[in-house]
Each structure stands twice: as structure tokens, then as C-alpha cells.
Amino acid sequence: MAEKRKRVRTRDVVAEGLYIASAATRLSLKNRMLVHILAEGEDFDVARYEAEAREALLTLAEEAEADAARTERQRKRARGRHSESDGTHDYRSRDVRNLRRRQKQSLHVARELRARAEDVEELRKLILDARDVAWNEVAKNIDRTLRIEAARPDLDPDYERMRGARMQALRLVDLPKLTSRRRSLAKQQELRAQGIEPEILESGADVFDPAELE
Template sequence: MGRTSDAIAEGVSIASAAARLTVRNHILVETIAHDEPFDAERFAPFAVETLLALADEQDAAADLAQRQRKRAWGKHSDPHGTHDYRDRDLSNLRRRRRQYLGVAKALRAQAEDPAAVRALVDDSRDAAWGDVEKNLQRRLRAEAARPDLDEDYERMRSARLQALVMVDLPRLAAHRRHLAAGRGEAGLDSAPGPM
């Protein structure tokens, strides 16, 4: 039984990471793209929905394992592919079904536990803030770049000039041709970086 409980714990861990990623993305979209303030209570229902959707996926996988088990019953020939199960696979499919059901049950228990939902929202907010922080730091480094403060400025200068000649200038030329042809006023995808 230890192998089944280990597999359930691992499945819950993987599903929790997926839930955190989904809720994190939702937080980023709502707070940044839609300019909404962060409120943990507002994101709790979405976290519950996410956990329940993942539990439903596990139930569907358990149903599939059950159907595969029924089809495998009494088949003793050689399989024709990876998912062409035989009678000798019945115990493995039974164990797999129990594992899927165990993960689904654990996810539903989390969805019903306000403390677990709050922890999911808090962890997702921290992950979202980590993304925002990294982007801000990267942006500040790029915008505040000064040759006298950058140790690698001279060493990387030729690479930056090469990128300017091979990427940025052809893009600018194509953009100018596009405008000259009277096809619109689209902006450049990105401006050249510091030289």
C-alpha cells in the first residue's frame, strides 16, 4: 500500500503545482491586465474551481483506467501497442485507478478546506509577485544601463552592434518599407537596446 500512497502524494504534489500555476496566471491577468486590486477572497472561488477541475481530470483518468481494465480482462495475447492492455496488466490498472481516485479525493478535500484554499491563493500571489519582480528588475537593468556601471559593457559591445546591424536595422528597414507602401502605421515590436 505504500507505493499507492506514495503515488497519490506525488500526484497531489504535481496537481498542486498545476493549480498554483493556473491561479498565479489568473492573478496576473486580473491584477495587471485588468488593473484590479489583489484581494485573496476574490481569488478563492477561482482557486476552488481550479482544484475541482483538476479533481475531475483525475476522476476521468480513473474511469479510463477502469474501462481499459474491463477491455483487458481475459486477453492473453501479445499487445499491439503501449495502451493495448492484457490480463496481466489488471493489477497495475487497478492500482492506477486507486491512485487517480486518491488524488481526486485529496484535491476535493483541499477545495473544501478554506485554509488550504487560502494557502493556494497566497502561494500563487507570491509566485505572481516573483514574476513581476523579475520583470521589473530586468526592465530597470535595461533602462538604467550605463556604460560606466556595466563591467561587461566593452566586452559585449561588439555583440550588441552585431545584433543592431543584423536584427534591428533590417527590422527598421522593413517597417519603413511597410509604411512607405501605405499599408498602415504599425509600431516596431521592440526598440534597439543600448549600445
């Protein structure tokens, strides 16, 4: 049972490592696409990015292999040491088993990444996923720009007509409400000065909201 849990845990760790590697590759490809297509005006072509996707995966495989080699050195130093640890990476004999597991996990990730780097279909999938991410980013930027532009009064064809209606509403409705409210408050203050508690306005009755002037 314990061995089965270890296998499951190892499989999960490897899967997470591959997921992170794929996400990093998509991000790298997305950034290059934005440069090539938007800045340099190139057309999108899957074959154009195969070499770059392969290179990104191989670079990550080399990093995983380097991590495995580093873990192996730490494991060898930790063997036979039984004193108290001085820090997070100051390993002891009791850590040897976990270090060996980490080494195997890193090597497993590296092998899988190298296999994917030689799989044309896997490369194509990464490239198309990166294209979708790049397109979504561009679409959001365009939408945000259009919203900002649409909010400009000089680009709104109905701005002048609606501005007249808003000003008329201000003169006929908002300003009289404001004047009435101020008179009511002044009257309440005058009554309180005479020791008379004024009648409280009903909620919402002739109450002016400054936001209405916007």
C-alpha cells in the same frame, strides 16, 4: 513486506499527483492575478480568488475521475486476454492488477482534491503561494528592465565624464601599445624572411588586448 511496499508506492504516487495538481492550480491563479492586478488594476484580495481556486481544484478532480473511469474500461477489456500486446495501451490479463492500482490511485487523488476544494485554509494557502509566485515574476521583470535601462548611455549621469577618460586612455595607452605591438610583429617577420629566428616576446610584454578598446 510486498504489501507494505505497494502501500508506500501508492502513497508516493498519490502525493506526486497532488503536488502536480497544486502546482497547476498555483500557476492558473498566478496568471489570473497578473491579469486582474496588473492589467486591470485591481487590488489583491484573498477572497477574490477563492472561487477560482476551488474551481481549479474541482476541474483537476474531474480529470482524475475521468482517468479512473478510463482505466477501469481498459482493465475490463484486458481481463481474459493472454495474447501478445500490440502497443503501450494494448493491455492484457497480466496488466489487470496494475490497472486496478492505477484506478484506485486516481480516485484517491480525486477525493483528496475535492476535500481540499472545500477547505478554506487550503484554498487560502494556494492563493497566497500563487501571490508570492506572481510577485517574484513581476520583481524579476522589473529588475531586468531596470538593468537594461541603466545600461543606456543617455541615462547614465557619469557617461560623458567617463567617456572623456576612456578616450584619453585610448590615445595615451592603448594606441601606443597597439603600434608597438605591430612594429614588433613586423620586425619578427622581417627577421624570419632573412632566416633569423627572432627573440620571442615575453608573455604579457607589450601585448595589446583588443578588448581593452571597449
